[in-house]
Amino acid sequence: MIKITTKSLGSSKKSPKFTGWSIYQFLSSSYTSSIEGFFPIFISSMGASITQTGFLVGIMSLVNISQLFWARVAAHFHKSKIFVVLGRLIHAILYLPYTILFFIQQGRLIFLFIIRIIQSFFQASTIPNHSSLLADHIPQQDRPQRLNKFYRIGIIGSMSGTLLGGLFFSIITDYSNLSAEIAFFALFCWAALLGGIASMFFYYSVPSLSIISSNISLEETSSRKISGSVNFSKYLIAYPNFKRLLLFALIFYFAVSFAAPYYIILEIQYYGFSYFTASLLTSLTISIQILTSFTVSCFQIIEKLGRRLIIFISLVLIALASSLIVIPFYFSISAFICFLFAWIIIGVGEGLFNITMSIFILDIVHPKYRVELIAIYNTLIGVIVFIGPLLGGFAIQLSQNITISFIGRSLMILISALFLTRVNDPVISGSLFEPIRLYFSRHLKSESPLSSDFDILQIKLKNRKH
Numbered sequence: 525m526i527k528i529t530t531k532s533l534g535s536s537k538k539s540p541k542f543t544g545w546s547i548y549q550f551l552s553s554s555y556t557s558s559i560e561g562f563f564p565i566f567i568s569s570m571g572a573s574i575t576q577t578g579f580l581v582g583i584m585s586l587v588n589i590s591q592l593f594w595a596r597v598a599a600h601f602h603k604s605k606i607f608v609v610l611g612r613l614i615h616a617i618l619y620l621p622y623t624i625l626f627f628i629q630q631g632r633l634i635f636l637f638i639i640r641i642i643q644s645f646f647q648a649s650t651i652p653n654h655s656s657l658l659a660d661h662i663p664q665q666d667r668p669q670r671l672n673k674f675y676r677i678g679i680i681g682s683m684s685g686t687l688l689g690g691l692f693f694s695i696i697t698d699y700s701n702l703s704a705e706i707a708f709f710a711l712f713c714w715a716a717l718l719g720g721i722a723s724m725f726f727y728y729s730v731p732s733l734s735i736i737s738s739n740i741s742l743e744e745t746s747s748r749k750i751s752g753s754v755n756f757s758k759y760l761i762a763y764p765n766f767k768r769l770l771l772f773a774l775i776f777y778f779a780v781s782f783a784a785p786y787y788i789i790l791e792i793q794y795y796g797f798s799y800f801t802a803s804l805l806t807s808l809t810i811s812i813q814i815l816t817s818f819t820v821s822c823f824q825i826i827e828k829l830g831r832r833l834i835i836f837i838s839l840v841l842i843a844l845a846s847s848l849i850v851i852p853f854y855f856s857i858s859a860f861i862c863f864l865f866a867w868i869i870i871g872v873g874e875g876l877f878n879i880t881m882s883i884f885i886l887d888i889v890h891p892k893y894r895v896e897l898i899a900i901y902n903t904l905i906g907v908i909v910f911i912g913p914l915l916g917g918f919a920i921q922l923s924q925n926i927t928i929s930f931i932g933r934s935l936m937i938l939i940s941a942l943f944l945t946r947v948n949d950p951v952i953s954g955s956l957f958e959p960i961r962l963y964f965s966r967h968l969k970s971e972s973p974l975s976s977d978f979d980i981l982q983i984k985l986k987n988r989k990h
Contacts, residue, residue, distance in 0.1 A: 542670065544729020549674050551722035552612060553681030555715040558689035559619065561806060562799065564785045565792060566708050570625055570632045574786070574926070578917030580633075580640055581785040586910035587644035588651070589903050595652040604653040604660075609727045611649035616719020618643040619712040626705050657730065679814055683807045690803020698798055707799075759897060765948050766897060769888050772943040773881075773901070774908050776839070779936030781912025782919075783846065783929040790926055795852065795859040805867045812871025817879045831884040832949040834876055836941055841873030843937040850927040887950050 567577045594611075598604045621639050625632050662670045689711060696707040760767040791797040791805070820826060826834055845866040852859035889897050916929040 542673075544725045546674070546677050548722050548726040548729070549677045550681040550684075551718055551725065553678040554685035554688070555616065555718035555722065557682040557685035558692075559711060559715050561686050561803065562689055562693065562708075562711075562788060564788050565704070566622075567636065568789065568793075569704060569708075570636060572633055572636075573917070574789075574920045575914065575917035576633060577789075578785055578913030578915075580637060582781065582910040582913035583637070583640055584644040584647075585781075585906045587641060588648045589906050590645055591648040591651045592903065594649040598649075598653050604657050605727075605730055607649045607653045608657065608730075609723050611646045611653070612726065613720060613723040614646040615643055615650070616716050616723065618646070619715045619719070622712050623709050626709060661731065676814070679810060683810050686803045686806050686810070687800075690798075690800040690806075693799030693803075694801075698800075763889075763897075765888055765950070768943070768947045769885070770901060770904065772940055772947055774904060775936060775943055776940040777905050778908045778912045779933050779940060780842075781909040782916040782936065783933040784916075785913045786916065786920065786926060786929050787849075790849070790930075791863065794926060795863070797860070797863075801860070805863055808864075809867045809871040809874070812868055813875035813878070816872050816875025820876065820879055826880055826883065830949055831880055831887065832944060832947060834880045835884060836944055838873040838876035838880070839937050839941040839944065841869050842877070843934040843941075845869035845873065846930050846934040846937065850930050853927050884949075888947070 564577050564581055567580050568574075572580065594607060598607045618639055622636070625636060628635070658670075658674070692711060692714075693704065693707045696702045696710070697704050760770075788802055791802045792799065797805075820834075848862055848866040848869070851857055852862050885901070916932070919928050919932060920926050
């Protein structure tokens with residue numbers, strides 16, 4: 525049995541400098557968003573049907589499941605840093621083979637599918653290893669501040685990349701009267717260059733991996749993870765509130781992904797927006813999300829209203845916005861105005877949902893099984909986000925009406941809101957619900973609301989034995 529004991533940088537008194545790491549965060553977010561936002565248009569230009577477009581967009585979410593594999597490989601070799609560098613570098617370089625598609629006519633979609641799979645596979649290697657490195661190199665007391673900074677830098681990079689991509693496309697297609705293929709060709713080369721630079725910044729600015737001090741048995745860790753996966757059904761029985769949360773989340777993410785790849789197609793091919801206008805609307809949504817998250821944190825809205833109510837409100841807003849964008853398809857109303865209001869509402873809704881849902885999951889999941897349950901949760905969400913665009917594209921192709929995916933999205937989000945009402949909020953908080961909290965505090969015997977479902981079941985089982 526092999527045991528690892530190493531010294532962590534987290535134990536040092538002073539945090540290392542993160543200038544190069546911040547530049548990596550900005551560049552990696554920028555180059556991916558400049559491409560991925562318009563990727564459905566590229567796939568469509570290669571002769572793909574709407575169903576094939578949904579499949580090729582969603583396949584990245586399915587392949588991201590391989591991050592569980594990459595996490596174990598990195599743990600075996602103790603080389604998280606090199607897996608981030610190589611994963612990011614290969615992901616960026618693999619944008620270059622897409623340019624070959626402009627010069628071939630046969631087998632375009634098969635070639636695109638193969639590149640997409642390989643590219644997604646290597647991108648998945650960066651996700652768990654990057655998170656691990658952040659935890660290893662940032663002292664615990666500095667993590668909230670540092671991670672918030674990286675989050676903001678990533679968001680700014682995404683906004684910059686989206687705007688740059690849209691402006692680039694508009695200059696080439698709208699003002700230079702050149703084809704969109706030339707714009708894609710140049711942007712693929714640009715993304716490969718930018719991703720390579722990001723990888724180099726990470727390689728030269730981030731110190732080598734230093735694992736947190738521990739006496740961890742690789743054999744025990746591996747067997748514990750495998751056992752957690754195998755006993756998932758037992759966890760659902762023992763922990764019904766998590767089962768209800770999982771069911772709600774699967775319905776919601778399926779609804780969101782059902783229409784996600786087709787926004788850009790609706791904007792450009794149906795409503796006639798320019799690439800820059802579409803990117804501007806997307807950037808507006810990201811800005812609203814940041815503002816909403818900041819407002820929620822500053823005014824402690826979650827603490828005042830409670831997790832479940834905030835999420836319910838966000839679902840109603842997102843469903844409303846999804847319905848709003850199909851109105852110009854049937855009535856003589858400005859498509860730009862409808863999209864403007866829709867993206868603002870979606871920004872508020874997603875801002876509320878993202879920050880609250882991340883807290884809600886941690887509140888509900890039993891601490892003892894948190895690693896296993898959240899890993900399985902993310903895996904199942906990845907699968908459902910792959911299925912959503914595929915079935916959404918099939919529905920569009922079957923009905924010959926692109927708005928069917930957005931109408932379906934709205935209805936399914938409202939259905940998910942009904943399932944949300946079945947999820948118990950383990951934390952009764954906030955000044956608005958203070959009387960309710962005081963009442964229940966007299967009757968709840970559990971010291972920790974996090975363990976209510978699991979502990980009640982354990983008490984029942986013990987009583988049966990006696």
